[in-house]
Amino acid sequence: MSTVLEMLSTPLFQRALLAALVVGISAPVVGTFLVQRRLSLLGDGIGHVALTGVALGWLVGAATGAARADAYAIPGAVLASIAGAVVIEAVRARGRTSGDLALALLFYGGIAGGVVLIGLAGGTNANLMSYLFGSLATVSSADLVATLVMSGVILAVGVGLRSALFAVSQDEEFARSTGLPVTVLNIAVAVVAALTVTVSMRVVGLLLVSALMIVPVAASQLVARSFRQTMTIAMVIGGLACVGGLLVTFTVDLAPGALIVVIAIAIYAGTAALRPLWHRAARPASTSEEARADATDDPATHRAR
Amino acid sequence: MQLADPGSDPDPLHLHGVSVAVAGTTLLEDVSLRVHPGEAVALLGANGSGKSTLIRAALGQVPVVSGDAKLYDVSTRHHAARVAWPRIGYVPQRLSAASGVPATVLEVVLTGLLGRNRWWLRRADREQALAALEELGVADLAHRPFGILSGGQAQRVVIARALVRRPDLLILDEPLAGVDLLTQFSFAALLGRLHAEGRTIVVVLHELGPFAELLDRAVVLRAGRVIHDGDLPRDHAHPHGAHDHLHVEHALPSEPPTQRSLP
The missing domain is CATH 3.40.50.300 (P-loop containing nucleotide triphosphate hydrolases)
Incomplete structure (x- = not known):
């Protein structure tokens, strides 16, 4: 027990814990909008593209003789993710017929481009591993600051503009008719998704980024009744999974990124299993109320409840 | 207003x-x-017109x-x-498919208060949204998930979402699709009231049905062109003779409640 306490007091651990917490809280915010738009896999797509960005950063670092080979990896990932997200949004907005193939090309191009570019930069695939699977154990102070700033932007946009982003995600055609700048808001979602991918890269790795955005939302929407509630509960689940996963890996030698995702999925599975009980408890003696259902009060709603 | x-x-x-x-x-x-101020105009025509x-x-x-x-x-x-988007209230035809994330009816109606320079909701908006739901007789649904509503209920909610803006021009695209006859008459009464208040109404209809009473004018389209602009078709319940057999269905409530409750 004393070793755990010792560990808790190390700056390295504290940085990792703080990074995991803010990422765990902010990733599901964006995930809520993505699930609502049925774009659950967008994070995966951006993640693939981000890998090319990481490798580009290495290439720039090698070319400019930067002190650390990976000095530009994060900026590269941010820029590539944003570019990728905006392209994906543009394809989505134009209609889905050509979108499917275009997205596939972008995904595979992202991974392949990353591997080729890292070779050109004089690195190896092993250098990409920490980006693919996360590297919470090596969060530096500069990394932490970058993570906090980007998470701040994600939370400011995702929570601050929740009503407007909800409107656009819920019914784009209607939102346009209210005068909301739909295109701007769609791009805002895309950019924030890109930022989320980049910050989550450190915690769970590019291959599992999407899980951190989507799985807490999947669990949350099982019990939530409103959009606001879905987002709030998902933030809590994300934060718990990240902090919990990290705490466990400091006592048991496991990869934190993967463990975080496993915990999130376990929360989802547990919620799904317990949901029938929850609903039974939340609906005490409603049968008499249902009996007075009139012609406009369709029983289908009661069934679904 | x-x-x-x-x-x-x-x-x-x-x-x-x-x-x-x-x-x-x-x-x-x-x-x-x-369409002139205060007019109530129907857009008629076959599917794909x-x-x-x-x-x-x-x-x-x-x-x-x-x-x-x-x-x-x-x-x-x-x-x-x-x-002047705040003056426009739009009721799209296609009800948005149930999304992956639950949203309450109230949350959906509140989106009707947003606009070009209005990205945030205010405290008083809630009352306004509840009042709009009340006007459509579905205030009791405010906290239900929107995704599980019946066709008629969902249509009431999206009309409330348009009305909560207090629009001067109300545009409705096939508001009667999938709506039982009783509800159709209540929509007609509501639109009649809004029309009497001086609001302009443009409504896409497959058939005039109970709306015939409140409309001033009909525009009929065929294959992307206007083929009639003026009085309502005389046999106004059946603007397209060839489609008479289709309209028989509309005379019946389209959602027998007892059947929908079966699993």
Whole structure:
């Protein structure tokens, strides 16, 4: 027990814990909008593209003789993710017929481009591993600051503009008719998704980024009744999974990124299993109320409840 | 709310030689149409005749390849940002498919209060949204998930979402689709009230049904062109004789409640 306490007091651990917490809280915010738009896999797509960005950063670092080979990896990932997200949004907005193939090309191009570019930069695939699977154990102070700033932007946009982003995600055609700048808001979602991918890269790795955005939302929407509630509960689940996963890996030698995702999925599975009980408890003696259902009060709603 | 004086107000909707083409297919050809303040106009026509496209062209939601569409004298094609969107209440045809994330009816209706310079909700908005739901007789649904509503309930909610804006121009695209006869009459009564208050109403209909009483004028489209603009079709419950057999279904409630409750 004393070793755990010792560990808790190390700056390295504290940085990792703080990074995991803010990422765990902010990733599901964006995930809520993505699930609502049925774009659950967008994070995966951006993640693939981000890998090319990481490798580009290495290439720039090698070319400019930067002190650390990976000095530009994060900026590269941010820029590539944003570019990728905006392209994906543009394809989505134009209609889905050509979108499917275009997205596939972008995904595979992202991974392949990353591997080729890292070779050109004089690195190896092993250098990409920490980006693919996360590297919470090596969060530096500069990394932490970058993570906090980007998470701040994600939370400011995702929570601050929740009503407007909800409107656009819920019914784009209607939102346009209210005068909301739909295109701007769609791009805002895309950019924030890109930022989320980049910050989550450190915690769970590019291959599992999407899980951190989507799985807490999947669990949350099982019990939530409103959009606001879905987002709030998902933030809590994300934060718990990240902090919990990290705490466990400091006592048991496991990869934190993967463990975080496993915990999130376990929360989802547990919620799904317990949901029938929850609903039974939340609906005490409603049968008499249902009996007075009139012609406009369709029983289908009661069934679904 | 004080409505603008109909005499001085520009026409709420004005299409001038509008053609719309999507992927090489012409959906509307040289359509001109003026709707005057306070008018209640029906857009009629068979499926695929271009009714919904006309509405969406007016709202600037489909690519207008020639001509111009204006709402209150501002082009939605060229100056969409300057259009008086707060004066417009739109009820789209396709109910948004249930999304992956639950949203309450209240949350959905509240989106009707947002706008170009209104990205946030205010405290008082909630009361306004509840009042709009009350007006459509579905205030009791406020906290239910929108995704599980029946067709008729969902239609009431999306009408409330448009009305919560207190629009001067109400545009409804097939509001009677999938709605039982009783609800159709209540919609007609509601629109009659709104019309009497001086609001302009443009409604896409497959058949006039209970709306015949409140409409001033009918515009009939066929294959993307206006083929009639004036009085309501005489046999106004059946604007398209060839489709009579279809309308028999509409005389019955389309959602027998007892059947929908079965698993």
